[in-house]
Amino acid sequence: MKKLKSTYVDSLPELIHPKTGHIHTSYMQAVAATGRLSSTNPNLQNIPIRTERGRKIRAAFVPRNENFQLLAADYSQIELRIIAALSKDESMIEAFRNGTDIHAATAAKVFEVELDQVDREMRSKAKMVNFGIIYGISAYGLSQRLSIPRKEAKEIIDSYFEKYPKIKSYMDESIAFAKEHGYVETIMKRRRYLPDINGRNAVVRGYAERNAINAPIQGSAADIIKKAMIDIHQSFKNKKFESKLLLQVHDELVFDLKNDEIEAVKEVVKDSMENAVKLIVPLTVEMDTADNWLDAH
């Protein structure tokens, strides 16, 4: 509990710029191997939200004055939508086209129950599995996360691949591509080189194989939000908006929104993010406004 105080409460006020009255972060464009941005000095991509005390820190981020409010816009499940699109798995595509809760839909499939029979625990497990898929899952890793025997974890994973068969073949193809070419690439052709993909050390090779699965997914999400940011910048300039983009947090954009531009800005932001690229599944964006960052979620 020392972390919240030393990293945020004590440090951030010291970083308010004397001239602007704002905290200014630096975004690094060539640090993350997948093509994500990173944020330093201070890092504003890891402002707390998960604990009650942490949420109070996030609530301290406010608009510049009474004529503005904060707008937070975030992609819903962008990485799973990308894997659905890249793998062309019919079931997962169908789930996203129908707008169903993907974790609940996954739980229904994996545990073989009706959608309305999915309880909180089943959904929670299915959510962990969905995340695991993006990261390059192993039975052992899932068993640790879910605190269940490895055998049971393996059964869940086997069931997952049975219900979403093309996710499995897509993952195998990503690894095969990497082994042949020595790199993997995103939807916008950003490459991540994986020199250890054919290595003889199983631990190192396993790491590269998980990178082969994860990098195109995480990197494509980064490509998409970057394109959206460029499109939004152009629109704001053309329309002479005074609202400003403040922060990017991987799948979220935060704006200082002028009160007389609310509807126009929200339309531009939603449209630019949802249509930054055309996938075979819809991209959806959730957004909200408030007088602090916490409540804009």
Next chain:
DNA sequence: TCAATCACG
């Protein structure tokens, strides 16, 4: 200087 820890997506 570096590993461990903890903050986020």
Next chain:
DNA sequence: ACGTACGTGATTGAA
């Protein structure tokens, strides 16, 4: 049999 979920940055305390 092996060792194991992806990507970051800041702080802390031991070496």
